Amino acid sequence: MANRDIWATMDREKQLRDFLLNGDKIYVPRVSVDCVIFGFHEDQLKVLLLRWKDGRWCLPGGFVKWDESVDESAVRTLQERTALRNIYLQQFHTFGAPNRERGKKFKDIPDTKKSWMRERFVSVGYYALVEFSKVSPRPDWLSDECQWYDIHKVPALIYDHNEMVEKALETLRIRLNDYPVGYNLLHEKFTMPELQRLYETILDKPLDRRNFQKKMLSLGILERLKERKTGGAHKAPYLYRFDKKKYERAMKQGLKLGF
Amino acid sequence: MANRDIWATMDREKQLRDFLLNGDKIYVPRVSVDCVIFGFHEDQLKVLLLRWKDGRWCLPGGFVKWDESVDESAVRTLQERTALRNIYLQQFHTFGAPNRERGKKFKDIPDTKKSWMRERFVSVGYYALVEFSKVSPRPDWLSDECQWYDIHKVPALIYDHNEMVEKALETLRIRLNDYPVGYNLLHEKFTMPELQRLYETILDKPLDRRNFQKKMLSLGILERLKERKTGGAHKAPYLYRFDKKKYERAMKQGLKLGF
DNA sequence: TGGTTATTGTGTTATGCGTACACAATGATA
DNA sequence: TATCATTGTGTACGCATAACACAATAACCA
The missing domain is CATH 3.90.79.10 (Nucleoside Triphosphate Pyrophosphohydrolase)
Known part of the structure; x- marks a missing residue:
């Protein structure tokens, strides 16, 4: 030593x-x-x-x-x-x-x-x-x-x-049933599949891709950017980010999801 | 003194x-x-x-x-x-x-x-x-x-x-959205309106009488007795009591209500 | 005693949400 | 340029909830 x-x-x-x-x-x-x-x-x-x-x-x-x-x-x-x-x-x-x-x-x-x-x-x-x-x-x-x-x-x-x-x-x-999650766990910009995998991982169960997107968008706390995420081996997905004001309002008021 | x-x-x-x-x-x-x-x-x-x-x-x-x-x-x-x-x-x-x-x-x-x-x-x-x-x-x-x-x-x-x-x-x-309430707050036997008023009081908002009854019965934790509660000035309501086994199962597993 | 009244029991209908599923578009790769 | 996995978007179905109507009944009172 x-x-x-x-x-x-x-x-x-x-x-x-x-x-x-x-x-x-x-x-x-x-x-x-x-x-x-x-x-x-x-x-x-x-x-x-x-x-x-x-x-x-x-x-x-x-x-x-x-x-x-x-x-x-x-x-x-x-x-x-x-x-x-x-x-x-x-x-x-x-x-x-x-x-x-x-x-x-x-x-x-x-x-x-x-x-x-x-x-x-x-x-x-x-x-x-x-x-x-x-x-x-x-x-x-x-x-x-x-x-x-x-x-x-x-x-x-x-x-x-x-x-x-x-x-x-x-x-x-x-x-997760009553409040949004993601702002603290993901990068500032992220794709819908990334957000979905976060939810799937936390809940430890698969979710339907299309219904998930519909639900997330209906919350009105996401902003779709014009950028797309390139580099992947497939179709380039859109990038999103949270609208911080709306996100925080949802954090206070709660949502009505149900996974 | x-x-x-x-x-x-x-x-x-x-x-x-x-x-x-x-x-x-x-x-x-x-x-x-x-x-x-x-x-x-x-x-x-x-x-x-x-x-x-x-x-x-x-x-x-x-x-x-x-x-x-x-x-x-x-x-x-x-x-x-x-x-x-x-x-x-x-x-x-x-x-x-x-x-x-x-x-x-x-x-x-x-x-x-x-x-x-x-x-x-x-x-x-x-x-x-x-x-x-x-x-x-x-x-x-x-x-x-x-x-x-x-x-x-x-x-x-x-x-x-x-x-x-x-x-x-x-x-x-x-x-209240995920678990039943009432077993600890009401008498052993109670009427549906009594149970409803309990929920209304906790939530501090009125609930529809008929939908409430449907929802409660659908939980499958209530047992309707043949007795009715007499003495009131109007139609005598049925008495109910909780099926304790089923009630406790619901307390563990949770429900899917949503008031 | 029978009508009045407020309350209870039991529906029906309409709407919306969640679930399940299909197909076209796209970007990298070979 | 064809292939392939993945993404974007749309539709049909079923169930649960919300909204609403009417008959039954127990006490009360004229």
């Missing part, structure tokens, strides 16, 4: 110890935030996961500072992991079973038996929709990897984090 | 002081639960409210014991206020703005400046549907009144409790 790595390791241990002993001066104890961050890439719905030093995977999470709201904490967590701002973020459920303490894996660190991290946590779950290509995944200081996972290939996660992913997806699917 | 009242007052003060100083040995600090308890009576949707000693109104709430889940805490809170068991109870949102500490009004009590109640709280909101006539409202030891309020006449509540009522009602309305 090179000298640099030794120093880096020692530094982290010191940092961790300080966090376990004094973190509650910065963060509200017993309340945490976990984010299920959805992205869309190559016709797959992805979730952003972190890998702890011990090899186990978990959701990106964080704690609530004394002067910020829980919502703000979620926004900050998301920003720190993805370097994105102005993201679609929505609270979906709060997980409050006993034995959710986050400090279990630090029991080998001396003098931290009474750490605020060793006690019970209640975690507020949020899900986010982000534009895959704009994200540069960043591990936090407790993890050494931050990676996208296909929603169908999520590994075993710590605590109840698998349940969180399931519940987030379920909430997203239900929401 | 009679002697009895003086003792009662002094007792409570002592009890309160002990709660402020040592409550965190029983309850998880910084996490609370608030319940929006809906009832239905005389064609009005009601909410159960508590009145504090200082006259202000609030939602029935509680704290989470160290060995119970947040859900269990909500069940217990509900039981303590209504003396009911096996109630329909659903988490709807978690409220986490700063400055939600619950101890503000106890600042005149000596030596409690460092009470766990004086610090920030995150509150998990639940709503419940209960059968009005079966409830015997019971104030908790911090309140001296527990009373039903018409949903349209809810007074100004502490903190963000008015927002909680709004959000709970909104969630209930949305849920």
